[in-house]
Amino acid sequence: MIDFAFHYVISSYRILFTKSLYIYIYIYTVI
Structure with a gap:
C-alpha cells in the first residue's frame, strides 16, 4: 500500500x- 502511494x-x-x-520551453521559444 505504501509502495503504491x-x-x-x-x-x-x-x-x-x-x-x-x-x-518553459514554449515560452522560451516564443520570446
Missing part, C-alpha cells in the same frame, strides 16, 4: 515536472 506521488510529480518543462 509512493509510486503515485512519483508519477504525479513527473507529470507536473514535464508539464512545467514544456511550458
Whole structure:
C-alpha cells in the first residue's frame, strides 16, 4: 500500500515536472 502511494506521488510529480518543462520551453521559444 505504501509502495503504491509512493509510486503515485512519483508519477504525479513527473507529470507536473514535464508539464512545467514544456511550458518553459514554449515560452522560451516564443520570446
